[in-house]
Amino acid sequence: MEEQSHILKILKEVYSALKKKNYIVIKELSNQLVHTSSMEQDPDVVSVAVIIYALSKIIEREKYQFYKNYPNFYKNYIQCLNNMIFALEKNDIHKFRFEIEHIRNLIKNLSGHLKNYISEVFRKAKINKASRIYEHGISMEKTAKILGISVWELAEYSGQTGISDVDLSITMPIKNRIKIVEDIFR
Incomplete structure (x- = not known):
């Protein structure tokens, strides 16, 4: 994992934003990781981006707090983030990856409506993160594979957001191009 120091910095900022329940800052930090992950295509970076983005959505939707299992789930989720920070500070990539997997298991161990909502x-x-990586120029197939989603899901979402409609080949109008050529040959 090449971007270890960057991930560590982001996780510390996420932890700080968590104290204020500032889900907007947390979302932005996730987007910063997506930019990094689109260059490196490192599954660890992508996983952290998803974990952080999901956390921002969980905080944003306050209705989850009223479910019986939520306080314990949230406490363990935050503890995993803390453990990820500690693991990166100690350069323990194995422990860092263990914590990523532990967050996935937290969701599997939930029950009822809360499990469905969080899943x-x-x-x-x-x-969402796949669409942002795709937006950075990584192929749909590769992006879908990195995140463990189907190309269909990514294509459908990208179509809704307009990402696929961006015309990267917009050029100067023909009249302006002709004028430039005429000026060159004068």
Whole structure:
């Protein structure tokens, strides 16, 4: 994992924003990781981006707090983030990856409606982050594979957001191009 110091910095900022429940800052920090992950295509960086984005959505939707299992889930989620910071500070990549997997297991161990809601938040977070990586020029197939989603899900979401409609080949109008050529040959 090449971007270890960057991830560590982002995780510390996320932890700081968590104290204020500032989900907007947390979302932005996730987007910063997406930019990094689109260059490196490192699954660890992508996983952290998804975890952070999902956390921002969980905090944003206050209704989850009223479910019986939520306080314990949230406490463990935050503890995993803390453990990820500690692991990176100690350069323990194995422990860092263990904590990523532990967050996934936290969701699996939930029950009832809360499990369904949180699982859906994570599924949508994967699709959202995949669309942002695709937006940076990585192929749909490769992006979908990195995040463990289908190309269909990514294509559908990208179509809704307009990412695929961006015309990167917009050029100067023909009249302006002709004028430039005429000026060159004068």
